[in-house]
Amino acid sequence: MESSHRNLTQQLVHELGKSILQGKYIAGDSMPSEANICTQYNVSRTATREAVKMLTAKGLISSRPRQGIKVLELKNWNLFDTDVLSWILIGKPDLYMLRYFLQLRLAIEPEAAFLAAQYASEENLQDIENALSRMKDAQKGYDDTHEADIEFHKSILTASNNPFFTQLKNFTETALKVNIRFTNRMKAVTKEEYQAHVDIFEHIKNNNAQAASDAAMITQNATLAIVNEQITNLELEIANELVTS
Template sequence: MRPRRQTGRMNIHQQVVRELAVRILSGVLRPGDILPTEDNASTEMDVSRTAYREAIKVLSAKGLLESRAKVGTRVRQKSEWNMLDPEILGWKSEIETPSKFVDDLFEFRMIIEPAAARLAARKGSPEKIDKIRHAFETMANTEMSSVENFEADFDFHKSILEASENELLSSLGHVVETLLLTSFELSALRPGAREQSVPLHGAVLAQIQNRDQDKARDAMTTLLASARTDLDDVLQNDIHETTILKKADPDDTSTRAGGNRSPN
């Protein structure tokens, strides 16, 4: 068993959303391209025009599409895409090569999370800091690489973002979650790293509790740098395996929990 991304039963319009999103994010459909008319596209995909329209609305809400009467539905410029949208991040993680994806995400985390830790130390409410502490204790008391441990890890980082007392930062929990999910999936193949994980998390917690802003920030930077190193090792070693895994994941229909034993 392992933490899972959304992949199970989906509504019809969600299936269309996913199908189109993947086509756009993978570059099959490119910015400026105009989709077939609602009538053609929906019959092509074998769904009702209404369901198709609902899918278009969802993707427009995420900045991927734009519809205008008489001209059609067009793929918007990349700069208009809401890349931080949780679903878009999730789709990208399935499409892009792990290393490129991980690079961008880690770079982003290295900006956001140390700053959040700093703010948490400055103005995090006692309750929020208590939530961080609770997540840490759960982390320390659960088996490494277990689902409970993963969830506590995520809670830890999410709680720090929330303790920053800034709504914009708080809403970035999903960015962390997506990266952690990717990390988890990759390092589940090759466990053993992350020995220093608990003390590094502990250091962050301690400095936030101390209300030492700069040290809290630095502790988070250290923690992330370590996590990145661990992940880089996995990527180095498993580069070909993971590539195979990506390719051998064409349809999630099988819903095989964890054990992808011999895809053939």
């Protein structure tokens, strides 16, 4: 277990959480007992128990006397938890997972833009505009394109002024990072894509909620369509291999 600035319990949480997300322990059963974790990681029972409790709080596991510690089914996991999202990101890239992310982004972000157009404060607008100019700078090589893109989308969620949408900033950030793994180009954002972002901002600024929502939806739909196509091709390939073999 790598040492770090974090305390022991946190480190253990991270190790165990990562292992669960990587599928080392399968849902329904399995998972070492407290005692085993203690010896395996060479930590006290206190640290182990606290780590187990934290993972329990995130919905990954449950524990009962005599039964031991069980990994819960995916549907119980707090997938919007920052840690859980970071552990997803550690895992191997998965096109289906990317599609799951994009399907929810398609739901969230147009509506967030809609709300931003209604409720954004001056400061909110400023933040979006700043992210936008960071994106422009990034195209000239003065900034990180990916980072700037992430900031843009997060600033819109903030501007929705709805705590539930705000909470989803981690989700969107992770979604974009997963996406990046599948796009091998250097620049995250083409000239056309940049313009699409500008359009969304302008609509928000002009309080044109429906136009902002529509613009965001077009962008999201385009991305999702690409992934859907990739998955279709992948499945065709697999089907062909089965036939020829």
